[in-house]
Amino acid sequence: MLIHSAIPDLRAALKARGRIVFVPTMGNLHAGHISLMEQARAHGDTVVASIFVNRLQFGPNEDFDKYPRTFQADCDKLVAAGVDVLFAPTETDLYPEPQEYVIEPPGIQNILDGEFRPGHFRGVATVVTKLFNCVQPDAAVFGKKDYQQLMVIRNMTRQLALPIEIIGGETVRADDGLALSSRNGYLSDAERAEAPRLFRLLQEMRQAVLKGNTDFRGLEKAAVEALTVAGWKTDYIAIREQANLAEATGRDTPLVILAASRLGKTRLIDNLEI
Numbered sequence: 001m002l003i004h005s006a007i008p009d010l011r012a013a014l015k016a017r018g019r020i021v022f023v024p025t026m027g028n029l030h031a032g033h034i035s036l037m038e039q040a041r042a043h044g045d046t047v048v049a050s051i052f053v054n055r056l057q058f059g060p061n062e063d064f065d066k067y068p069r070t071f072q073a074d075c076d077k078l079v080a081a082g083v084d085v086l087f088a089p090t091e092t093d094l095y096p097e098p099q100e101y102v103i104e105p106p107g108i109q110n111i112l113d114g115e116f117r118p119g120h121f122r123g124v125a126t127v128v129t130k131l132f133n134c135v136q137p138d139a140a141v142f143g144k145k146d147y148q149q150l151m152v153i154r155n156m157t158r159q160l161a162l163p164i165e166i167i168g169g170e171t172v173r174a175d176d177g178l179a180l181s182s183r184n185g186y187l188s189d190a191e192r193a194e195a196p197r198l199f200r201l202l203q204e205m206r207q208a209v210l211k212g213n214t215d216f217r218g219l220e221k222a223a224v225e226a227l228t229v230a231g232w233k234t235d236y237i238a239i240r241e242q243a244n245l246a247e248a249t250g251r252d253t254p255l256v257i258l259a260a261s262r263l264g265k266t267r268l269i270d271n272l273e274i
Contacts, residue, residue, distance in 0.1 A: 001079050003086045007094075007134050010087050014135065017084075018045030021167075022137035024128060027051040028068040029077050032172035032180035036141045037081040039169050043139050049078055050087040050131055052094060056102075057123030068182060087135060094130060102126045105152050108245060112258055113148050113269065116235045121152050128153055132164060139165040143172075145179050147258055147271040151245060171271075173199070179270045186266040195263055197230055202257050202272040205239070209255065209274050216248050227261055234261040242273060 004010040014020060021044035023036045040047045051074055058064035071088070078086055102122055108114070109121035132140070142150045154166045172180045177199040178192075187195060201223045208219055216239040223237045240247060242254040255274040260267060 001075070001083055001086055003075070003088055005087075005089050005093050007089070010085070010134060011136070013085060014046065014048065019139070020044060020046045020048055020135065020137040022048045022050070022131070022135045022140040023083075024050045024052075024131050024140070024142075025074075026053045026067065026182070027074050028070050028182040028185075029074045030172075030180045030182065030184075032143060032145065032169075034077060034081050035172050036143055036169045037078065037083055039167065040139075040141045041082060043141070043165075043167060046084045047082065048085045048087060048135050048137065049083045050089075050135070052087075052089055052127070052131070054123060054127040055091065055095075056099065056126055057120050059117055059119065062117075063183075068185060087131075089134075094127070094134075099126060103129050103156065105156065108148070108152060108155070111245060112236055112238060112240075113260060116260065121149070124149055125152060125156055129156070129160075132157075132162060137164055139167055141167045141169050143169045145171040145181070145270070147256060148245065177203075179268075181268070183266055183268070186264075188264065191264045191266065194230065195268060197227070198232075198259060198261060198268055198270050199272075201226060201237075202259060202270060205237075205257050206272050206274050209239070209251070214250055223259075232261045232263055234259070235267075236260055239274075 002013055004013055021040040023040050025033055053067050055064055103125035105121050105125050114121050150168050157164055157166050176196040178196045205219050205223055220237050224234045227234050237259040239255055239257050242256045248255050256271055258271045260269045
């Protein structure tokens with residue numbers, strides 16, 4: 001596996017490499033990331049991964065400084081997964097001067113996760129655009145676990161006419177249903193045992209909707225109350241339309257349940273399509 005941090009070196013290494021498929025990450029890789037690498041392999045000739053902890057998408061009181069950085073272990077996993085090229089820029093490589101030009105997503109950036117993480121999706125859209133310009137891929141793979149992020153990137157790519165196919169990778173879960181996340185490592189043993197409750201509640205909500213329950217606000221309220229009783233602090237549980245994350249009003253369109261809740265000091269997100 002080739003490793004490059006400088007943008008000119010990366011571009012030179014990717015010349016005449018056929019169809020390039022890109023998987024951006026912030027490192028601290030787990031099986032969910034590796035599944036995206038494997039999916040990328042099925043869509044192209046050269047798989048490029050990136051590792052970069054993007055300061056722009058972290059709020060002032062979030063975990064940028066303590067976000068796990070496990071570069072050597074990540075490299076070992078990428079080699080085992082057959083990744084061809086790793087782009088691992090430093091902050092100086094990617095932001096040699098203050099990033100004053102940014103990508104400002106529309107109203108979708110201010111709902112759900114965006115309501116509780118102001119500026120997050122601006123930071124995501126900006127760094128992804130910059131990474132796209134560095135790698136110049138034909139396709140890119142993003143996990144569905146970050147459902148709202150995937151929608152922001154997919155819509156941005158379409159509206160800016162970027163010649164990149166956006167591929168959504170299915171969420172990978174532990175045996176007990178917990179969605180794999182780099183932040184799961186923050187959980188204590190007791191919290192890890194409790195964490196699958198979130199996905200179980202989403203499954204119960206999904207079954208209720210499939211059986212004809214359209215009292216979406218009631219289902220959301222009941223789920224929040226169940227988590228609160230169990231000691232969670234919930235930002236949102238919402239049933240939305242898949243197409244645009246608008247509030248769901250019926251079963252005429254495909255729906256998705258999205259959730260974000262804190263267990264101890266760890267914020268967990270998950271979703272389940274209906």
